[in-house]
Amino acid sequence: MTPYQKHFNYAQNHFNPKKLKHYIENIYASDHYPDFKGFHKTAHWVADELAKYNxxxxxxxxxxxxKTTYGDWIMPKAWDAISAKLIEPKTNETVADYSKIPANLVMGSSSTPKGGITKELIYASSPEEFSKINVKDKLVLTKFMPNAYKKSLIERGGCGFIFHGTLRHDQYESVRWVNSWSDEPDQWQFTEKDTPCPGISLSPKQVxxxxxRFEEGEKIILNLEINTKTYDGTLPVVEAFIQGQTDQEIFMTGHLYEQGAxxxxSGCASMMEIARMFSKNxxxxxxxxxFTSEIxxxxxxxxxxxxxxxxxxxxxxxxSTAEVSYGSNKMQLxxxxxxxxxxxxxLFDEITFASGEAKIFTQKNFVLDDNLVTDPQINIPCLFVGGCSQTWHTHIDTMDIIDWELFNLTTICxxxxxSFAVNGEEKEALALNKSLDFxxxxxxxSTHQNKNPKCQPFIDDFxxxxxxxxxxxxxxxxxxxxSSYKKPSENGPTRKYFGVPSFSQIPIExxxxxxxxxxSGNCYLPLFLADGTRSIDRIAAYMELGFDYDYDTTHTYLNKLYEFNYLESPI
Incomplete structure (x- = not known):
């Protein structure tokens, strides 16, 4: 039996599917209505539940x-949702209702006046048309994401946006959960500098x-009532720790606070079950x-x-561990x-082979999530399990779509x-070394086949x-x-901000x-190499050799980051 099989068998024998189901059901009960009061409820439930196992x-x-910043990330403004409903008075039809479909309410949406507003709905087919039409005292319907136009809408006397988020063609009847209400469309959560604006998300079919009806000449009147609260609050995370026999540690992370099952x-439920499994010995x-808030x-x-x-x-x-990813139709690593x-x-590859179900998993290139800890400033090499599933960020990501067989298997893997990482010794190290040699x-x-003369001097070093x-x-x-290896050392760029950047300090234009x-991986990975000991030439070469990112493009990009005050050094 290989060490990989040994540790897979251990996990399989100690796994409890009933516990996993208990964890996901309870996290979903509060996170399905995502706001900061709910975040605190979820966090304390997770902490209290794990404390039961000492x-x-x-x-x-x-x-x-x-307004508080860490690195260049501006922390979100706390936001709570009480209710939201969109009704067509003419027919008394409920078009959107937060109590039934939480994804109908944009996270960060501001309130309407108490009692709601009854206004005419008008349609802006494009951003260009939006800039020309009279929006005063109107609700504006769009098929595009309206983040960048909130300020204009409010300044021109408009009352709110009703729209459908970005969805695939096969999600025609799905409601996109929109958790980005920044005025800048490439940024994320609502902050103090952003424009308060009511926002309702519908399905493409509803839009x-x-x-x-507009094309048929009909005038449409809607009643919108939103009750939310924005305030200075706190964002909770939960840290759990199982003491080992040595000072070394293994790090697990996953994020809470999203509306989907x-x-x-699922990922945090998997982590809770893994914590329970290792709590006894x-x-x-x-x-x-x-257990974190993403990024x-x-x-x-x-x-x-x-x-x-x-x-x-x-x-x-x-x-996320309970549904295959869109596109690959596999669990993505x-x-x-x-x-x-x-x-x-x-190690994870070998574990999947030991499971006998390797075909269900597929390796993908690095993308950013809470695996940001791999950043050498933090220095925890980190694999990311999950990705954008079939129902990602839509209202149909409910308990009904959970693939329990996949969920159980991924959690066991x-x-x-x-198990391998926390208890691995000489046999495990030798097994990994054999896999590494291959x-x-x-x-x-493959790397030595690169023919770029600008990269050639750096191939052996890399x-x-x-x-x-x-x-x-x-x-x-x-x-x-x-090893007698000695890392080359030369003058090169160093970073001015802690952690992966949001690039919020660079003007949007x-x-x-x-x-x-x-x-964007091609924006982060060069920064991971910028530790002051590598020249721009070396970083650009390493990016082409290791990630197939063009040498000259990386070179230009790094000089731009120096210009934008994200890097410093004698370049």
Whole structure:
């Protein structure tokens, strides 16, 4: 029996599907109506539930005042939803109702006057048309995301937006959950600088039905009543800790506070079950678990706890585990990037083979989530499990869509990964090293095929650095490698902000012009390499060698970030 099979069997034998179901049902009960009062309720429930197993927990609160910054991220303004309803008085038909479909209410939406407003609905077919029509005392219907036009609407006397969010063609009857109400469409949550504006999300089918009636010459009157509250509050995260026999730790993270059962109740339910499984017997390494608010909780948590996190040798971001991803129709595993090489990807691959169900899983390139801890400033190599599912951010992401067989299997695989990482010793290290040798032999040959003369001088340095860091990560389990490797050192750019950036400090016009934006891997990965010891030439070469990002494009991008005050150094 291989060490991979051993740890898979352990996880399978200790897994309790009834507990997993209990966890997801309770998280969903409060998070399905996402607002800050609900966030606190969820956080305290998670902490109290884990405490039943003698797991050390604490709820940590960060400012949610719309102005406090961590790195360059502006914390959201606390927001609570009481009710929201859109009715057509002519027929008394309810068009949208927060109590039945929480996704109908845009997260961050402002209130209407008490008792609601009864106004004419008009249609803006495009942003250009919106800028020309008279919106005073009107509700405006759109098929485009209206974030960028809220300020204009309110300044011109408009009353609110009714629209359908971005959806696929096969989601015609789905309501998109819109959790981004920033005035800048490439930013995210509502902050103090953003424009308060009522917002209602409908399905494309509902919007098209209104448009058809406009085309027939009908005048449409709607009554909209929204009761919400925006205030200076706090954003809670939950830290759980299982003490190990050594100072080393494994890090697990996943985010709460979204309206869907799969995204994102499932990932946190998986983490709770894994925590329960390891709560009885003291593992070799500690397990530190963060139930967070996506990005907005993780950045401040890491900033405030950076010294503690230095003991974490590997991490897993368990995002959503109960539905396959759209497109691949598989459970997606987003790789820890070569900017911080580690055994974490290879280990999960081997666990899936040990499960006998490897065909259900697929590896994808790095994308940003709470795996942001792989950033060398934080330095926890981290795999990301999950991704955008069939029902992602829609009102049909309910308990009814849970694929229980997949949910159970993915949780067991994650638990096996944790078991291997927390209790791994010499046998586990040797098994990983064998797997690594196979991977590196293929990767090394492929990398040396690069013919770009600008990259040629850096190929050996890059492959040696990657190999050394992989081997060092295995040595964290048990020392089996000796290395005389010495990292090249030269003057190069360093970063001016902590953590992955939102790029909010760059004017929106410049972000658009230079294709710089939140979530983009090609914007983050070069920064992960910018530690002051690598020249821009070296970073650009490593990006092409490791990620197929064009050398010259990366070079230009880094100089732009220096211009925008995100990097500093003698460039």
């Amino acid at each position: 797991i050390k927990t604490r709820v940590i609160e960060f400012p949610a005042d719309g 098209d039905q209104f448009i058809k 799969n995204d994102n109740c 003291k593992p070799k390494r500690g397990i530190r678990i963060l 907005y909780g993780t950045i401040p948590y890491c900033y405030e706890n950076l010294e503690t996190l230095q003991n974490c040798i590997a991490g897993i971001n368990i995002d 987003y790789q820890n990037p070569l900017t911080n090489p580690s055994f974490v990807n290879i 994650c638990a096996a990964w944790v 991977y590196l032999s293929n990767w090394n040959d 492959t040696n650095e990657v190999k050394h860091n992989y081997q060092a990560s295995i040595n964290n389990l048990h020392p089996i490698h000796e 410049k972000r658009k012009e230079n294709n710089i934006g939140m979530w």
